[in-house]
Amino acid sequence: MMIQRRSYPWIKSVVAVLIGVIHFIPLYITITVALKPKTDMSSRWFLPTSVDIGNFLYAIEKAKIFNAMKNSVVITLFSVVIIIAVGAMAAYPIARNRSRINTLVQFFILAVMMVPPLSMLVPLVTIMARIGGISTYWGIISVLVTFQLPISIFLYSNFIRTIPRELDEAALIDACSPFAIFYRIILPLLKPVTATVIILTGVNIWNDFQFSLFLLQAQQSRVVTLAVSTFFAQSSSNFGAAAAAALIAVLPISLMFLFLQRYFIQGMVDSAVKG
């Protein structure tokens, strides 16, 4: 709904755009840094007098950012699909079956959200090394999926609770098995919340740094965040190239958001807020 007020809409426009601009400042600064060569010492507020794309070329060549982009895309795609499938499946019994075991399972999933990843990083790397998962797609995907599953289950189960049980029951009268109810009745209704799951978990996976750093060691397996971070190393910093790499890294995810924006907010309306 929209609150109807007879205020001056242009004031709102000015205020809103101003706020937007404030939020855009760090990105703007990053753009000016990226467009200047390392030897340019002018203030970061000013755009360069002549556009220098040297930083972008350098980032693309040295950090092999396109290869990293490919890895990020593959990893994010696979992870998100698995998160959707496994998460939606897990959410159904949790939302529908009330029992003490399931309360425990819910609590357990909530607890997983709270485990600080750092406190188990080294054991995780050790396991991965033992099962040969270092620098492989499946290794990093399994770990990323694990840590994003709770939020996906959280969103899906909240959403499924808003679907009237009568639907399930009507299907039962048509002699559907419980699994068929999920597959035929529930699953098709999950579309709006799925957009939310895609955006929230997709962004987290695309932006993952910590797990990727330890689990993707081979050069050709590196993802975008790792490519960007090589320019921020303590031994030799190249802010211009780092800024350029950061901008390139942000681009695809921003486009995806612009594309899914409408569904995303709808999904939020339908899931998170109804509890």
Next chain:
Amino acid sequence: MNYDHDRRAVLPEYQHEHRSLIAKLRGRPHITNIMYLPALCFFLVFVVYPFAEGIRISFTNWNGFSQSYRYVGGDNFIRLISDGNLMQALRNTLIYGFGSTIFQQIFGLAYALLLNSHFRGRTLARTLIYLPVLIAPVIMGYMWYFMFQYSHGALNDLTAAFGMVPKDWLATGDRAVVIIVLVNTLQFCGISMVIYLAGLQTIPVTYYEAAQIDGASTRSQFLNITIPMLRPSIITSMTLNLIGGLKLFDAIKALTNGGPGYASHSVSTLIDYTYFRNQSAGYSAAMGILLFLLIMAVSLIFQWVSSRKEIDL
């Protein structure tokens, strides 16, 4: 598991004509429980096992890389109590958690109220506010570092234009902590905004119309309609922000790296520091368990305070 007990408890909710069929459904619903087994498998292998390893390590004096170490009993846990740096980090962690949660609700709600009507520039503003959410926190942290740096920092260039003396913004611990809270807030208030925007759209417009007929002021409409109706959104948003804030890591690494001294460390960054820099993996693991318990306790208290129904997973 005693199913009879459950059936009795739940049945009264479903006074329905197809009682026998419902009973049938009730009687075997738990078959579908196998559907969460894949998820549980992931958790067992990649969370439970490594976490259990972490607990074992917390009883050793392991340095984090050697193959040799010995068990030292509860020494690491005793050390926790008397560690001044840890106390500081605990204090900071609570500030990061609650500070960013509170600011994010204020900013998020204010933005949502502003953007909850049609006017020019609305979509642009919403997109610009949400954009930072999409950027990796570690990258965002460095972008803000370009702002706060002393020499050649964008903020000092700006204040210099107004004739002010340049300031070393991140040099005092307390100010650094506040700046980190603000940076985290500015990055993630977009999430709260979207949740509140969604929440506002579920409030029936008739409520406000009725209130206007009764002559209620804008303020009282806000307090008596908007806030109560947004309750579920507030709880969802706060839960997400609180856990995120208590686990805050990347922004601190990028902005201050825990400094000056130890003044802006959170427990997360201190765990990282203790593990990889100070070579006390055993002690670091003990801190990890402490942080887990802290987040758990805060969340449980929050859940309890905000009633059990809405937060139900």
Next chain:
Amino acid sequence: MKMMKKMMMIAGILLIIAPMALVAQGQKESDGVELTFMINFQPTEAVTAALEDAVELFEEENPMISIDLIAGSADYEALMKSKMAANDLPDMWSTHGWSVMRYSEYLMPLEDQPWADDLHPAIEPVITDKEGHIYVLPLDVDVAGVAYNKDVMERAGVDVRTIKTWSDLYVAMEKIKAIGVTPVHIGGKDFWTVGNFFDWAAPSVYVTDERNYSGDDLKAGTFDTDKWELLAELFRDLYDRGYLNVDSLTSTYADSARALANGEAALEFYGNYVLAEAWTYNPDANLGFFPVPAYYAGDEPTLISGERSTVGIWKDTEYPQEAKLFLEFLATPSVMASIATANAIPAGLTTAVSDTGRLQDDYATWGSSEAFPYFDREFLPSGMWDTMCSTGSGILSGDMSTSEAAEKMLDDFSRLYQF
């Protein structure tokens, strides 16, 4: 409506095929031997390019061996620690100063290698452990002193040849301050830049002067807190007298390099790598180095030597022969010279001569000064480095007094020494 179902089907199929497909992806088809070689240098550094060239040449000469050179990740040290913990190491890796204290448990002793007799005298003690084993091939030697901007010093009227003791240096700093330039730049957000000061200054207090030598005590597990307090006071004086940059706690190493390049700062306590970094900001900067002053009157200024680029072999590698062959290749004078030249520092073996470029004169002037290894690596137990960094920051931020810093050093010394 159908979208979700399709999604589910795809997911199901993916889940079944993915493990197979992805495992297949992970394995490389290769005839012959592939060795992994991890280095701490970033892909952007000159030495990385030199190593890449060397690898290429080696692969041409030895078509049955290919080498996968993995240039530094954002946090090489943490990564290597996790790999040691998992006992899953690359066939070869660089040890950035820690071949003995941190990595030796996992490295193959190499003192029987043909090149081992030609070690540069400044590097030999640094990479030799108590039993006389050496674990790495040093490609170069990081011999350094105090890095400085020659133009600034000239303007301030300071002749670095007259600086013999720390008090001489402080007099010089006063002159530099007088002309409006920051005497010393520290990038304290990067913790190591603080610890580096102590690595530079500690030898002059603890070991360079024969009358005040406590190296044996340190190695036997006795830590003299009084001496550390002298050092801490030396450091606090820098701050109290306003010799440090205003943002010494929040700036980075990169800022240090830039300040030196632009003449905003005069002196820095880093190895000569800072000069290389500074030249990327201002290729025309007139930079150099001079030896670290003595603490006690009558003692001589000294240089600091350490590992810079080194290569060790994993003791459990499947291909020890091939890895040793690669090291021998790196040890050939021409290859080694090209790598050391990339860092503009002396080569690690006496058989190779590197082009130290613009620093040639400084090396000629100071080459005869006695060189001491990085203090913490030689005389302190592993893990103390971070205590040095954090207590130093504590002094700068005012959270710690000099005596508290010394006490903290003693605490950690005792804990880590026992380990």
